[in-house]
Amino acid sequence: MKNFLTLLLTAFTFVTTYAQIPSGEVMEPVKWTAKVEKDSETDYTLVFNATIEDHWHMYSQFTADGGSLPLEFIFNNNEGNYELVGKAEESKTETAFNETFGVEETFWSHTATLRQKIKVTNPDNNIVQVEVGYQVCKEVCIMGSNLFEFNLSSLTAKEVKVFEEVLSGFKKKSEKQAVTTPDDENDTDPLTIFFGTLLAGLLVTFTPCVFPMIPMTVSFFIKQNSSSAAKGKFNAIFYGICIVVIYVLLSLPFHIFEGIDRNIFADISTNVYLNLFFFIIFITFAISFFGAFEITIPNSLASKADNASNSGGLIGIFFMALTLIIVSFSCTGPALGFVFGTVLSSDGGATLLSLGMFGFGLGLAFPFMIFALFPSLMSNLPKSGGWLNTVKVVFGFIELALAFKFLSNADLVLQLHLLEREVFIAIWIAVFAALTLYLFGKFSMPHDSPVPFLSVGRMLLGVLSLTFTIYLVPGLWGAPLKLMSGVLPPSTYSEAPMGFGGSGSTAAINNNELTEGAKVSVHGIIAFEDYDKGLAYAKEVNKPVMLDFTGHVCTNCRNMEENVWVNPQVLSILKNDVVLISLYCDERIDLPESEQFISEYSGRKINTVGKKWSDFQLGRYESNARPYYVLINLDETNLNDPVAYTPDIEEYLAWLKDGLSKFEK
Structure with a gap:
């Protein structure tokens, strides 16, 4: 057991230092x-x-x-x-x-x-x-x-x-190589979270830190228990289960935080400093993946896990799994950042975070378990080599693109308009155009092996990257780019909010003079961002109110606006039959000193506009979901049950019509 753990640590040390240490020192x-x-x-x-x-x-x-x-x-x-x-x-x-x-x-x-x-x-x-x-x-x-x-x-x-696999650490004389409730969540689709993180976990197995470990680890368990094949397979599968358990355990503190403050995830997702931190982390990992340097975790952590593995038995296997997680951080760290960043920025709650970590751990552990059950399949595994560095570089481009999503979040929260929609799209076009050229072999990175010809897989991936790059280009002139809804800044956060060339200017709204407090929102909808002003206007025109609890960096809010609200029937209702009040729960504008207060629901000091609307939503509707839609009468009573994220157009339209019919009665 001890020897196998040393093997893992030495392998990791070589992988993470080879790119930056001259070969004579390795x-x-x-x-x-x-x-x-x-x-x-x-x-x-x-x-x-x-x-x-x-x-x-x-x-x-x-x-x-x-x-x-x-x-x-x-x-x-x-x-x-x-x-x-x-x-x-x-x-x-x-x-x-x-x-x-x-x-x-x-x-x-x-x-x-x-x-x-x-x-x-x-x-x-x-x-x-x-x-x-x-x-x-x-x-x-x-x-x-x-x-x-x-x-x-x-x-x-x-x-x-080329890439060298260091499999050290075994003595040759003795061993051989070998979700919350609907009111508490934002209704992010759990299946999307699970399968997305499962895919992320599977993808990181094709990195230099993990891929060489698969046949070695499976062989270790099977050879170690050569007298009992069943026991060897059980130990290997238990090893995979331990990987999953460890990743899920990492999410447990967030359940405690959420129990203390139900708004903790909303605060995390919109925290400017946290988004800037993720931006720096993703940029750093991207540069690392390109081959400039390597990121490692202190060896003392791995050593402690190594020492703990000496207890043997199932406990020892658990610490073997922990050591793999530690020593492979150089490659899994960016994917973990993606899991945390995606779930936290979507206000997914601790349950969705645990689900995401479960999916990621399962994806990483799956190859170890499947090859333990069917060892003969290992003969079909591709050999380690220079292609692993290519995979790493591709991940680097993806990390670079995702980094600007977090920078965009910070910009949106602060409303600085430094990274508007066109600028964001231009950056992504540049990143994926560079990725396309790299995949087609037009340039190489420091640790790439020579590419005498393009493999079929690399060529197809290059075509996919080129297609995506071309798809993004019309977005510079106002194309909706629905495939990217929730990722791009909203169309209203743009140099040309009403469309390229002014085709969608306020003239398209029949030149109506806007009421005080109203603004032209997405798709030309007139919306209020203050509850009292919006309610007063609704009473004036005798229309029901639709409360839209939203956020500047709310992914599902953008998905609803760009994929559901754009439907002609839905859009007609939002423009003509209701008064829309959009309450941004992540708005960082300070409240006047006289309007600040201590919340009776959370005990927090409410000192910003966003906290005010978040507290209002939590106090009146016992929900902190975003988006969250409420149809209310002029006496502020609900016309029907509120709904959260509802991507089904027909379902959402039926909900709107139900509320309108009750208002008319």
């Missing part, structure tokens, strides 16, 4: 050189020389199955260009019986030479790319991967550094 017990020899016009010999540090052993291509991992050659561009002539010839090897694995192992000490003959079939191709994968062991074991590029025309060879 643990590299094997040094490689290569050359190419011309035997005839079409025949060549690729020569690989390895120098192995004292007391280390590197294993042969022909070492027995069931023991240490054999050396392997991967020829990246052989199809249609050249043919292999037999297996690579090896210099003299040594053999020794491994009592633990019960096999005769074949290996080299000090030096090794391998010679691979090839026959050229495409005279127009002069480049041969070969990746050498190997395992080298002393008291710990390391899996290395070196990429060589041979130029047959100049008879030269060079080494290209």
